[in-house]
Amino acid sequence: MLDIRILRQDLDSTVTALARRGFAFERERFLDLEARRKALQVRTQDLQNERNTRSRTIGQAKARGEDIEPLKAAVGELGAELKQCEQELQELQTELEDLLLQVPNLPDSGVPEGADESANVEVRRVGEPQPTSFEPRDHVDLGNPGGWLDFEAAARMSGSRFVVMRGEMARLHRALIQFMLDLHTREHGYQEVYVPYLVNANALLGTGQLPKFDADLFSVHGEQGFRLIPTAEVPVTNLMAQQIVDGTDLPLKMVAHTPCFRSEAGSYGRDVRGLIRQHQFEKVELVQIVRPQDSSAALEALLVDAEAVLQALDLPYRVMLLSTGDMGFAAARTYDIEVWLPGQQAYREISSCSSFGDFQARRMQARYRSEAGAKPELVHTLNGSGLAVGRTLVAVLENGQQADGSIVIPERLRPYLGGTERLVPPSK
């Protein structure tokens, strides 16, 4: 969430900045709540001060063995108004807090302004789509033989937007995960972490999925109020919640492989075919916790780390800088990486890399000390997919396809498949 102090000090420019990303801040309501809060807080604290002072006097009088009954009666008169004030103040503060939790992050300077993805800016294009002498098929057709990819079987037990993988396809999927984890841990300096897939509401509040986007999440029955993680960003970033770390320990670079669960409410009819948009998918996620002055450079570096996966797999892609209207709620700046899919003759998102400034850190009270004895300051958080595994599988299949339906495996991946150079569809 935003620092309430910038709303107090620079309200107009903040409202303008929020409008750039299509958010209408309730300016008048905020001013009204703030004015009432301030008056009530002063009054409440005065009353508390009065009560504390008199109670102390009673204690002293009692110690001297004096009669304290008249004094007690006098304090008692404060009680009713104080209780009333405390209650109203708490309600006001809760209302103000709720208002702030609904406000998205401010876009970084340099983020292109626009209402939607049409205003996104292409940053670079790497690799060339390979021409084929035949009409390229999409991954659904390529994965059909032998039930490599079986959407019907998944639909019978779970419904749409699920998949069953078999044999070499399941193995290739697993190999991609291992490859990505090895690359990021061995070559990019990330520490691998294993984290819960069920989290509480507070964790989701910390990264910004709640309170606004509960409809996108799956909740689990039971008293604990668990929700399934929509991304490893939630549990990994929340490792920092309520923590104060030494500045010398930063940056923290972590990578996790987790399944991700998304309800995809409101996406009816979009990408209904194939693996692109599933309720359950695997992702390898990169998370960095850095000093504020390092976050810009860290985002560029994290982006390069994610791109390295595509380069290693010889997959053509482009990098897009998202416009204000296309960015997520908590992001200050976001790059999407889009991979070339011959089956769709289009670039499709395969990674999203964002910096959040102190927006998430403030929500989860994630702090560091710049030096021993210094005051704790909020860290900056970043994350990015490195990569979405299901979509990477799609890209490997579609870009590696041959006229006979076989799939040439990228060289860097072959050691993870026992040296297999090519997947040949089962004959039956």
Place this chain on the structure above:
RNA sequence: GGAGAGGUGGCCGAGUGGUUGAAGGCGCACGCCUGGAAAGUGUGUAUACGGUAAUCCCGUAUCGAGGGUUCGAAUCCCUCUCUCUCCGCCA
């Protein structure tokens, strides 16, 4: 699931109703001492919010979380939560 014991500052650890935001120790910061260092020694050392523009000053809140009792709660009562030990079950 059953039984028991506990959650106090960056860490350890006192504290069962009254100037306790909290003894003492460790750690840390600064000073003294020293040729320099160690040892020794002195002082300081939580966070958030508000009054203010303010790193000073003043106030309020915070001893796992939330309620309650009381003039007054770290201390008493209730609920929840987490940790540990034993039993049961289980991968």
